[in-house]
Amino acid sequence: MTFAERMLTIDRRIIFLVIGVCTLLPLLYPVGLPIKISSEVRGVYDHIESLPEHSVFLLSIDFDPASKPELYPQAIALLRHAFKKQLRVITMTLWVSGTGMADQLVTQVAKEMGKEYGQDYAFLGWSPGGPAVIINMGQDLSSAFPSDYSGRSTKDLPVLDGVRSLKDITYMVSLGAGKPGVEEWYVFGKDKYKFEMGGGCTGVMAPGLYPLLRSGQINGLIGGLRGAAEYESLIDQKGKAVAGMDAQSATHVAIIVLVIMCNVFYFSLRQASRSQGHIG
Amino acid sequence: MIFLRRQLPLLITLVTGLLFAGQYYVPHPASEQMLTSATKWLQIIGGFALILGVTSLFHQHAVKITRQEAGWGYSLVLYAGMLGTIAVGLWADGKEAVDGAMTAFGWVYNFMMVPLQGTMFAILAFFIASAAYRSFRARSREAAVLLVAAVIVMMGRVPLGEYLIPLSGDVSSWILNVLNSSVRRAILIGVSLGAIALSFKIIFGVERSYLGGGKE
Amino acid sequence: MDATVFGAWVATGLTLLIFSFLYKDNPLFKLAEHLYVGVSVGYTIVKTYDTVIVHLVVKPIMENGEIALLIPVAIGMLMLARYVPKAAWMSRYAFAFIVGMGAGLAIPRTISSFILKQIEDTVRPLLSLAGPDGVTFSMNLLNPASNLNALIILLGVGSVLFYFFFSIEHSGTGKAVARTGVIFLMISFGAGFGYTVMARMSLLIGRLTDLIEFSDASYGRPTIWLLIFVVAALFFLARRGHAHPPDTH
Numbered sequence: 001m002t003f004a005e006r007m008l009t010i011d012r013r014i015i016f017l018v019i020g021v022c023t024l025l026p027l028l029y030p031v032g033l034p035i036k037i038s039s040e041v042r043g044v045y046d047h048i049e050s051l052p053e054h055s056v057f058l059l060s061i062d063f064d065p066a067s068k069p070e071l072y073p074q075a076i077a078l079l080r081h082a083f084k085k086q087l088r089v090i091t092m093t094l095w096v097s098g099t100g101m102a103d104q105l106v107t108q109v110a111k112e113m114g115k116e117y118g119q120d121y122a123f124l125g126w127s128p129g130g131p132a133v134i135i136n137m138g139q140d141l142s143s144a145f146p147s148d149y150s151g152r153s154t155k156d157l158p159v160l161d162g163v164r165s166l167k168d169i170t171y172m173v174s175l176g177a178g179k180p181g182v183e184e185w186y187v188f189g190k191d192k193y194k195f196e197m198g199g200g201c202t203g204v205m206a207p208g209l210y211p212l213l214r215s216g217q218i219n220g221l222i223g224g225l226r227g228a229a230e231y232e233s234l235i236d237q238k239g240k241a242v243a244g245m246d247a248q249s250a251t252h253v254a255i256i257v258l259v260i261m262c263n264v265f266y267f268s269l270r271q272a273s274r275s276q277g278h279i280g
Numbered sequence: 281m282i283f284l285r286r287q288l289p290l291l292i293t294l295v296t297g298l299l300f301a302g303q304y305y306v307p308h309p310a311s312e313q314m315l316t317s318a319t320k321w322l323q324i325i326g327g328f329a330l331i332l333g334v335t336s337l338f339h340q341h342a343v344k345i346t347r348q349e350a351g352w353g354y355s356l357v358l359y360a361g362m363l364g365t366i367a368v369g370l371w372a373d374g375k376e377a378v379d380g381a382m383t384a385f386g387w388v389y390n391f392m393m394v395p396l397q398g399t400m401f402a403i404l405a406f407f408i409a410s411a412a413y414r415s416f417r418a419r420s421r422e423a424a425v426l427l428v429a430a431v432i433v434m435m436g437r438v439p440l441g442e443y444l445i446p447l448s449g450d451v452s453s454w455i456l457n458v459l460n461s462s463v464r465r466a467i468l469i470g471v472s473l474g475a476i477a478l479s480f481k482i483i484f485g486v487e488r489s490y491l492g493g494g495k496e
Numbered sequence: 497m498d499a500t501v502f503g504a505w506v507a508t509g510l511t512l513l514i515f516s517f518l519y520k521d522n523p524l525f526k527l528a529e530h531l532y533v534g535v536s537v538g539y540t541i542v543k544t545y546d547t548v549i550v551h552l553v554v555k556p557i558m559e560n561g562e563i564a565l566l567i568p569v570a571i572g573m574l575m576l577a578r579y580v581p582k583a584a585w586m587s588r589y590a591f592a593f594i595v596g597m598g599a600g601l602a603i604p605r606t607i608s609s610f611i612l613k614q615i616e617d618t619v620r621p622l623l624s625l626a627g628p629d630g631v632t633f634s635m636n637l638l639n640p641a642s643n644l645n646a647l648i649i650l651l652g653v654g655s656v657l658f659y660f661f662f663s664i665e666h667s668g669t670g671k672a673v674a675r676t677g678v679i680f681l682m683i684s685f686g687a688g689f690g691y692t693v694m695a696r697m698s699l700l701i702g703r704l705t706d707l708i709e710f711s712d713a714s715y716g717r718p719t720i721w722l723l724i725f726v727v728a729a730l731f732f733l734a735r736r737g738h739a740h741p742p743d744t745h
Contacts, residue, residue, distance in 0.1 A: 320565075351526070392510060402699040427686065452690075468610050
């Protein structure tokens with residue numbers, strides 16, 4: 001077996017080890033390279049910056065613990081920004097397995113920013129049906145959510161004063177990891193009820209949402225951990241996303257090197273077999 | 281009887297499909313009220329649909345335990361996890377925290393479900409690296425184009441890549457905003473046309489596989 | 497022992513059990529995998545019961561007298577008839593209602609959002625070419641809204657749509673258009689792969705961040721002790737010959 005053949009059939013656990021080390025070392029010994037802000041993320045940030053105080057901001061936390069590393073930092077950064085701007089924050093989720101995480105996240109940030117439940121923010125919880133929930137909220141919010149997550153009637157919450165349906169929302173962001181997510185919020189929500197909306201999503205979903213961004217159907221897109229890091233930099237409160245960027249850099253470079261190596265060995269084998277074909 | 285088993289369900293599909301497709305274009309208050317009530321019903325029925333997905337899992341593992349098939353011990357672990365979580369959840373009235381204090385249900389969620397689900401997906405990172413090394417080869421011109429685009433985007437999306445090659449950030453942004461968005465737009469239009477065609481086929485009874493259940 | 501500290505040990509242990517799969521498939525991983533399914537399903541059942549039965553059905557009926565909600569409950573129960581062989585045909589009514597309604601709701605909204613709006617946005621930027629000052633042409637590649645990019649987007653959308661249209665033969669000019677579509681597709685899939693790599697690595701970064709947090713002395717260093725335990729357990733299992741040969745595909 002030639003060197004190239006041996007390298008191409010290397011035990012995959014060695015590759016696992018390389019990736020593990022490239023992820024772990026920058027987390028333990030961070031460098032802190034600067035992060036350029038993209039226009040996609042700036043779209044969401046600038047819009048929230050432009051909102052007057054007491055505008056109604058709806059954040060739909062449409063992900064489960066599987067996507068927590070990418071979307072949790074996005075949610076924290078958005079909530080911090082919204083609370084800083086004194087917006088009336090309504091949160092909810094369309095994913096059943098993300099309910100506990102969403103509740104914890106909202107409570108944690110609200111406590112940090114000194115906000116009062118019911119007055120400054122509310123967590124409506126989860127309701128089944130995905131698109132059906134969105135349409136129902138668009139028709140009559142108290143029909144979709146008769147009570148909030150703690151069981152209080154939504155009609156009694158001061159933060160929901162004057163908010164009868166999605167038409168009364170000033171701005172909405174869906175942080176989606178799949179279906180239902182950003183696309184469903186547009187198709188079943190913004191299309192008919194005409195509120196402004198932005199999106200946040202995992203890295204897997206991001207390329208697929210660019211058509212909506214380009215057409216203005218969403219006015220901004222926060223993509224993956226990188227998007228969360230950009231948002232944290234914009235609000236000047238660096239958190240887990242920025243801390244993870246060095247590890248992200250290292251692993252990307254590792255994968256690029258692995259791919260280049262694989263192609264070098266592949267082409268050298270192909271060259272060798274072609275020249276043997278010529279000789280033979 | 282055939283009418284009840286086959287034709288009436290198809291009639292229901294036809295009527296509800298046309299009714300709610302047409303509702304979009306009728307702004308009359310009665311039409312809007314119908315939409316509100318119907319979507320509320322859909323939410324409740326959606327909850328029952330969730331239970332449907334779960335019952336087949338119950339059945340599959342119960343059979344494994346009763347017949348003591350290979351790996352039935354793991355099915356026992358699954359049942360124990362499920363019943364334990366249900367018991368703890370019902371005891372806590374389905375709440376993960378009460379007045380800021382974590383309940384037992386919240387403990388199970390935060391220290392079992394979140395790490396388990398998170399890690400199951402985190403190990404994919406290793407597999408994508410291994411798969412990239414094994415199979416991401418420029419065997420043809422098209423594969424080479426795919427490879428180059430992937431490398432540019434991987435470089436351009438991390439601070440180190442933008443620091444080493446500043447152009448990679450701008451080029452990857454152009455690839456995503458222009459080239460990628462045009463392709464995804466075409467795919468979106470194509471898939472949506474397909475979905476609409478399928479929806480019409482379902483409404484008009486050409487496509488019946490969704491009915492399932494029972495003979496005929 | 498504090499619930500949080502105990503929780504940290506359990507969370508770390510379960511994380512490392514799942515990670516043990518990277519060495520090889522083993523009983524520790526299978527245990528954690530089945531526990532994951534069980535806990536997830538249990539959580540879904542509790543949440544569905546609490547939200548649907550208690551808050552969407554029972555409370556509105558008892559407190560507001562919304563008896564009409566018994567109709568969707570009946571339809572939902574019909575769905576469950578699927579598991580009774582003699583009555584399974586009754587579940588068709590429930591599925592007919594849901595599927596019919598879902599299809600009806602989706603059609604006009606999908607046409608409006610994903611077809612009309614997307615085509616409009618592909619064509620509209622070209623109108624800005626001919627303004628009151630005559631024909632202008634902005635060539636800035638870095639600005640996605642420039643005219644040059646609008647033309648590229650039109651080319652991309654058209655060639656990819658043509659590529660997927662298999663009802664006519666891709667020959668002559670058609671072949672050139674289809675090949676252009678393929679190049680666009682490859683670039684897009686490459687970008688998608690790059691973003692997918694980013695996403696997967698982010699998930700790993702998240703888990704390792706938690707493991708590093710739980711290696712702190714305040715939790716009793718569960719990461720370190722449980723890592724030693726898992727490695728020892730894998731070594732013991734390998735010696736006992738339980739493991740399958742390593743998968744080197």
